[in-house]
Amino acid sequence: MMTKKVAVVTGSAGGLGRGIAERLLKDGFSVMIHDINKEALTKTESELKDLGDVASFVGDVSKKEDQEALVAATVEKFGQLNVFVNNAGVEAVTPFMDIDDKELERTFKINVFGTVYGTQAAAAQFIKQGTSGKIINACSIAGHEAYEVLGTYSASKHAVKAFTHVAAKELASKHITVNAYCPGVAKTKMWDRIDEEMVKADPSLKPGEPFAKFSGEIALGRYETPTDVANLVHFLASEDSDYITGQAILVDGGLVYN
Numbered sequence: 467m468m469t470k471k472v473a474v475v476t477g478s479a480g481g482l483g484r485g486i487a488e489r490l491l492k493d494g495f496s497v498m499i500h501d502i503n504k505e506a507l508t509k510t511e512s513e514l515k516d517l518g519d520v521a522s523f524v525g526d527v528s529k530k531e532d533q534e535a536l537v538a539a540t541v542e543k544f545g546q547l548n549v550f551v552n553n554a555g556v557e558a559v560t561p562f563m564d565i566d567d568k569e570l571e572r573t574f575k576i577n578v579f580g581t582v583y584g585t586q587a588a589a590a591q592f593i594k595q596g597t598s599g600k601i602i603n604a605c606s607i608a609g610h611e612a613y614e615v616l617g618t619y620s621a622s623k624h625a626v627k628a629f630t631h632v633a634a635k636e637l638a639s640k641h642i643t644v645n646a647y648c649p650g651v652a653k654t655k656m657w658d659r660i661d662e663e664m665v666k667a668d669p670s671l672k673p674g675e676p677f678a679k680f681s682g683e684i685a686l687g688r689y690e691t692p693t694d695v696a697n698l699v700h701f702l703a704s705e706d707s708d709y710i711t712g713q714a715i716l717v718d719g720g721l722v723y724n
C-alpha cells in the first residue's frame with residue numbers, strides 16, 4: 467500500500483492558506499492545518515474533515531520552538547513530512563516616514579523569521595527521514611515590486627524571495643526544493659484590513675477604493691481567489707514540479723511582469 471504524502475500549511479484557518487489546505491486534501495495529502503487563531507482553526511478543521519485526513523496545530527510562526535513543535539506533531543500524527551507551506555503572513559500599511567520599530571519587528575518576525583524557522587524545521591525533518599521534500603513559501607507581487615505605504619510589507623516579501631533563492635541553492639544537494647508563490651490581489655481578510663488602513667492613510671479615498679484600484683489593474687479582469695493560488699501550490703507540491711527550485715512564481719492574473 468502506498469503511504470499518503472503529508473503536508474503542513476501554516477496560517478490555514480482562513481484565506482489563501484485554507485484554500486491551499488483544501489486543495490492538498492483533495493489531492494490526497496494528509497494535511498496538518500495550523501494557525502495562531504485557535505477558534506478559527508478548530509472551526510476550519512471541522513469543516514475540512516470530510517475532504518480527507520486533516521489535523522490541526524495551534525502555533526505562532528514567529529517562534530522557532532512552535533515551528534519545531536509543529537513538525538514534530540505532524541510526524542507523530544501522520545508518520546512523515548513531505549511538503550511544508552510557509553503561508554502565514556501579516557500586512558503592514560504605513561506611510562514611509564511613520565514606519566516604527568513595532569511595525570518592523572512584528573512584520574519581519576512573522577513574515578521573514580517565520581519563513582526561515584519553518585524552512586529550517588521542515589528541512590531538518592526531511593534530512594532526518596532521508597527523503598526529498600518540498601518547501602513552498604508565500605511571497606507576493608510585493609516581493610517583486612514595491613508599493614507606496616506597503617514599504618515594510620514589501621521589504622519583508624523581498625526577504626522571503628531572497629531566502630527562497632538561498633535555501634533552494636543550499637538544500638538542493640539534499641533533494642529538497644524551495645519555491646514561492648506570489649499572489650496578486652485576493653479578497654481575503656488581509657485585503658479587507660489593507661483597504662481600511664489605506665483609507666486611513668489617505669482620507670480622500672473611500673472604503674473599497676484601494677482594493678478596486680489595485681484589482682482594476684489586473685489584466686485578466688478579476689481579483690484573485692484562494693483557488694487560483696491553490697492551483698499553483700498544488701503544482702509546486704506535486705512531482706510535476708520536481709525539476710523546479712528557487713523560483714518565486716507570480717500568480718496574479720497579469721499585474722506584475724518580471
Ligand SMILES: NC(=O)c1ccc[n+]([C@@H]2O[C@H](COP(=O)([O-])OP(=O)(O)OC[C@H]3O[C@@H](n4cnc5c(N)ncnc54)[C@H](O)[C@@H]3O)[C@@H](O)[C@H]2O)c1
Pocket residue numbers: 476477478479480481482483500501502503525526527528553554555556557576604605606607648649650651652653654655656657
Ligand atoms: N491576500 C492577498 O491578496 C495576498 C497577496 C499576496 C500575498 N499574500 C500572502 O499570502 C499569505 C496568506 O494571506 P491571506 O490573504 O490569506 O491572509 P489572511 O490574513 O486572510 O490569513 C492569514 C492567516 O495567517 C494567520 N496568522 C497570522 N499570523 C500568524 C502567526 N504569527 N502564526 C500563525 N498564523 C498566523 C492568521 O490568523 C490567518 O488565519 C500571506 O503570507 C500573505 O502575505 C496575500
Ligand SMILES: CC(=O)[C@H](C)O
Pocket residue numbers: 557605606607608649650651652656660
Ligand atoms: C497583499 C499583497 O501581498 C498584495 C499587495 O496584494
